[in-house]
Amino acid sequence: MPWFLRTIIAVPVRGLTWLGDQGTRAVAALVFIAVAVPPIGALLRPYVTEAIFCLLCISFMRVDLAALYGHLRRPGLVAAATVWTTIGVPMIVGLIAWSTGFDSRSPGLFLALMLQGMASPMMASPALAAMIGLDATLVLVTLVTSTALVPFTASLFASLFLSGNLSITPLTLGLKLLGLLAGSLLAATIIRRVVGADAIQRHRRPIDGINIIILLVFASAVMGDVASDLVTDPVFTIGVALMAFAVYFTLLAVTTLLFRRVGYERALALGLMVSQRNLGLMLAATAGALPPTTWLYFALTQFPIHLAPYMLTPIARRLMARVRMSDAAAAGSTT
DSSP: OOHHHHHHHHHHHHHHHHHHHTTHHHHHHHHHHHHHOHHHHHHHGGGHHHHHHHHHHHHHHTOOHHHHHHHHTSOHHHHHHHHIIIIIHHHHHHHHHHHHTHHHHOHHHHHHHHHHHHSOBOTTHHHHHHHTTSOHHHHHHHHHHHHHHHHHHHHHHHHHHOTTTSSSOHHHHHHHHHHHHHHHHHHHHHHHHHHOHHHHHHTHHHHHHHHHHHHHHHHHHHHTTHHHHHHHOHHHHHHHHHHHHHHHHHHHHHHHHHTGGGOHHHHHHHHHHHHSBOHHHHHHHTTTOOOHHHHHHHHHHHHHHHHHHHHHHHHHHHHHHHHHHHHHHHHHHTO
C-alpha cells in the first residue's frame, strides 16, 4: 500500500483507537451529547434499525468461540441465567403490571416496560463488563443463548400481555427479531471468515471506537426529544426518569442477589447484563411505531444504561481485588 494511503488511513484509526480507549467515560458522555444536540437525533432517527444491525454484527463478530464452547460444556449457570432473563423478568413485569392495573392506567409506560422485559440483553454488555473488570465471557455466552431465544419468548409474552398494544402482531414481532438476529449473525460470520479472528482481536481498540460511534447514533436517535419533553412537562419527565433508574437498579440488585452463590463478581456481571436490556432491538423490530410515552421511557433508560457502568467500576474493582486476595490466601494455605 502506498505511504500516502497508509497515512490517510492511519489518522481515523488513531482517532477510533483513542475513542475506544476512553471506555466507560465515552459511553457515559453519549447521553449528554445526545440530549444537548437535538438536531442530531432528528437527523439520525431514521437509521435506528441500521445502527442496531451494525451493533449486532460487531458483537457477533467478536465472539470468542473457544470461550463460548467452554462455558457451554458447563451449562448450568448459563441455563439458569438465560431462563431468568428471557422468561423470569418479562413474566414478573407482566404479572405485576396486570395485578396492579398499571397496564390500563398507563398503557404507554406498560408497553415500554413489557418491551424492556421481553428484550434480550444489550449486545454491548460483554464489552461493558470487560471495561469494568467483570467476567465478560460468562456475559457473552448468556447473551448468545438468550438472544437466540428472544424471537420466540418475545412473541409469547406479546401474545400474553400486549394484545392490542402493539402496532404489529406478536408473530410479526418474533419474525422481525429473528430476521435481524439471523442477518447480523450471517454478516458477522462472513466478516470473520474474510478478515480473520486474529485481525479482529488485534484491532479491538479501534473497533471499540466504532462501537461507541454507533452507540451515539442510537442514543441520539432515541433521546432527541428529551430536552423539549423536559421543558414541556418537567414533572412527568422527571418521574419517568426516576422510574427508568428504579427499574434498572432493581434488575441489577435482584439478579446479583439471585446468583450470589456463584460469587458476587460473577453475580454482578450477570446483574449488569440483565439490567442492560436491548431496547434498540425492540425499536428496530417495531420500526419505531410506538406511543410518545413509550419513546420517552426508552429515551430516559439511556441514562442508567450509559451511566451505570461508569458508576459500577469502583465496586467491580473492589470485588475483583477481594477475589484475588482470597485466591492468594487459599494458595498460601496449601503450600
